[in-house]
Amino acid sequence: MSRHFRSRKALVIAVASTLALTFAGCSREGGGDGATGAAASPGITDTTVRLGISTPLSGSTAGPGTCTVAGVKAYFGAKNAAGGVAFGDGKTRTVEIEALDDGYDPQRAKANYDSLKDDVFAMTAGLGTPTNRAWREAAIADEVPQVLVMTGDPLFSDTQESPWQLGFVPIYQNEGEAFGKLLVASGAPHKVAILSQNDDYGAGYVEGFKSAVEGAANIEIVDELTYEATDTSVDAQITQLSASGADVIFNAMSLVPLVVSALQKAQQLNWLPSWFLPSNTSSPGAVVEPGGGAAFPGIYSVSFAKAPASPAFAGDEDVQTYLAALKEHGDYPDAPAFPHCQWSWMVGATLEQAFTTMTEPTRDDFMRALRSIENFEAPLMLPGTAVTTTESGQPAVPTVVVQKYNGKGYDTVESLG
Amino acid sequence: MATFIQLIVDGLSTGSVYAAIALALVLVHQATGLINFAQGGMAVLAAYSAWWLLSRGVPLVLAISASVLLSFAFGAVVERWLMRRFERGDPDTAVVVTIGLLTLITGVCGWLFTYNNQQFPSLFSLDAVTFLGVSVSQRSIGTTVVIVVVMLLLQALFAGTKLGLALRAVAINPQSAAFSGLPVERLLMVGWGLAAALGAIAGALVAPQLTLTPGMLDNALVYALAAVILGGLSSPIGVVVAAWMIGVLENLAAVYVPLIGYDLKVAVPFILIFVVLVVRPQGLFGRKTVVRV
Known part of the structure; x- marks a missing residue:
């Protein structure tokens, strides 16, 4: 009897705290600022924009997963330190990033999305096909951008099927x-x-x-x-x-x-x-x-990315800026062991590109701006590759070059042998 | 023909990895009557401690030896301060506690050492030895030899020494063992300590091949459990033979039974278990447990 009573009490407490959290969330959102007018989407104010990431930070895919956060955090960390990003609507905003761990588990990825969606302007950069798929339909229903995600699954780059999505890396x-x-x-x-x-x-x-x-x-x-x-x-x-x-x-x-x-x-x-x-x-x-x-x-x-470990790029200005920022703003003190760090840095640059042509602080206008980038050579990109988002069925980076291992890094090759 | 023999040799060296963990499982079971699901996790932790020492400039052999000693202490501490509370109760509870321990250790390893794959140097060279058209790496040979030596030592420990007898007595009936004057609590600590030390050896043997990550032994643990059930919980020789059988049969089934192929080969050990358990519930080499009413 007493046991039954205790579990009821626990339930009441759980429900009450959930409600309290929900209200706290609402009030935070409402407390943003009214200056941008009623049209502003969640997660964006006159001075800040907030991005969400759900990616594996634990488990066997955590190495690459950690990189997907580090690169974009480093990119905007450096931009914020220099004053922020100048948006197309004439306002300068700092970019905040909230990253949650999904452990490459689709259920946790969906839960992460649910907890972030009302708080962030857009979701981005997360790694994993099953994990990104887990909340793709929810993102479409909620009209939340799920863009420049790290999956080679073609589904994310199909404008018909996935109007609020865009894959970043080349499809398999x-x-x-x-x-x-x-x-x-x-x-x-x-x-x-x-x-x-x-x-x-x-x-x-x-x-x-x-x-x-x-x-x-x-x-x-x-x-x-x-x-x-x-x-x-x-x-x-x-x-x-x-x-x-x-x-x-x-x-x-x-x-x-x-x-x-x-x-x-x-x-x-x-x-x-x-x-x-x-x-x-x-x-x-x-x-x-x-x-x-x-x-x-x-x-x-x-x-499609310059390898920082390659001697060919040791003196490259892009690479040096990137490595310094990764240390200072990306919480990533070691030399990056996975290309995902570089990709994530390019995601930052591509997002900035979209931000600069956005004329209204809405998710709709952001998607329009993001989908109109052509031949943008993001920092760290190899010659012969570029970001192009105008073609349906193709990810933001549709081109790759074949490279051959040279004993330290990779060199682009035109033929076998 | 050369491919056939090569597949058998490949299977034996994969099987040796499973056997290493399976031996530690048998040791804990013989000493405490429990299946310790955290065995693989504890081995990974040991491998990380060796890896950490290596990165501080300690030579490989010393680092592994130190990790074996540390693991002995860690195993004993886990028994004394954690498992002790559950040993007297329902064995199911104790098993669930070991699963919790596995999750905890994996998380702690990830937190301390990241989830990146770390390179762990091998005691044995990767150079291949070729005979009769079959090539085997010295690493595979070395791993297998160490496993066989450990297996023989364990067999001798349980069958031929007073300590082994005492460990078994404590596992089978702690109360009677205590009445006959055995220091039950200390023996339980020794049992866990030895198993953890053995796990540390296993970790150091397989880390170079699987590369060191917190979840390195998760899949191997499943196969090791299969080997333990198949070979019989009480027989070190049995589980090693069973682990080799699993490795070899898996490979042969994948290549020569088109229906199975590489996609279904994971099912082979479990079909084997099913058949063996129906025919011989105590496992291929296990002793029947007789309970007097």
Whole structure:
């Protein structure tokens, strides 16, 4: 009896505190300022604009996830320190960022969105396909921008299906296709082995690759295997593929330790093909070096961002500004181990680009401004790539260049070899 | 044929990783009668402590030895100050506490050392040895040899020493063990300490391959549990053989049974468990538990 009473009491307290929080939230929103008029969307005042991020800050994807916050925080941290961002409506605002951890868990991502949506002007930069998908429909229903998110899923770049969304990074197909085109252009005959993750990610890469090599006389796909994202080893797959006699492996794999052990396993078997890796698992420091990538005739990947670790960009002004800001404003003291830090910095620059052409402080006008960027070379972008948001079906960065590992970083290449 | 043998060798070296954790599970179970779900987490924590020492310039062998000693102490402390409160009660509660401990340790590791993959140097070189057209890395051989040695030591501990006998007595019937003069509480601490120390060795063996992250052993733990059930909770040799079987059968099924392939190979150990449990509930090598009424 007393137990029953206690749980009732707990329930009452829980409900009361939820209500109290809700009211507190409302009053904060109402207490903004009336000067911008009734039309202003939530999360924006005459002096500030607030952005929300839901991304993995714990769990196995936390490394890249932490970067997605650090880059954009560093970008606007530096801008705020210099006075703020000049918006198209003539006002200068500082940019505040509120990032919540979703641990790559779709349910937590949705909960994060629910707690942020009335408080922020737009959601941005978050990493993860399942996590971003979890609240995509809610964002459309609430008319909250979910833009420049880090997912290669084409759904986010389809204006019809996703009117309040825009993906930032190239879709998986863009990456696979770029490598396929390079192989075809090499003219020489190649036998290709494919090892891909058994989900939309792996399938997207393979689809893009196959569309590029289809009908090419010099390319033959000799074996095609998959693995599960929960596997602890792909040794058996590498052993089987090594027997196929392939001289190129198209390896659409998203898990860092598995890529490292796949590179090592192939060397032990003395199978040394040219190796293709996706942009998110081709980090020189975290993947290729520990995997002993120098043993292969070539490790290829695709990119659109300058790699700060590469000697080619050591003196680059963009890179130096970026690294300094990352330390000072991004809570990220180490050298960035994942390209997501650079991508997130570009997200900051792209958002600023949209802010400067926004004429009203509304989410509607923000989406209009964001969707009218053409050939914007954001800082840290490689020559040959640019932000273009006007084409439906394509993410903000639709182009990538193929690069080859040079022992320290990557160089852009025009052909295989 | 070369591919077939290579697949078996690959399976054995993957199986050795599972076996390392499985041995620690058996040790705790033999000493306390519990399945410790936090075993993998404690091994990861040990690996992080070794990694931290390495980054302070301590040589690898010393760092691993220190982490083994630290883990012994940590295991004993966890038993004395945390598990002790639950040992007398419902065993289910104690098992849930170990799951909580796993979550806690994973979180603490992530908080202290970030979730980035850290490189952990190996005791053994990655260079391959080739014979009969099959290549095996020295690391795989080294890992397997260490596992076999540990397995034999454990077998000898439980079957041939007074300490082993006392540990078993405490696990099976703490009350009678206490009446016959055994220092039950200290033995429980020793049991947990030894298991944690063994986990530390396992962590140091597998960290170079899986790269050090807080969740490094989560998937391996599932396979280790399968090996423990399959091999029998009371038999170190049994769980190692079972872990190897799982590694090898998984690979062979994936390649040679088209229906299974790489997508369903994860199911192989569990189908195996199902079959074994129906035919031989105590596991392949386990002893039947007899309870007198």
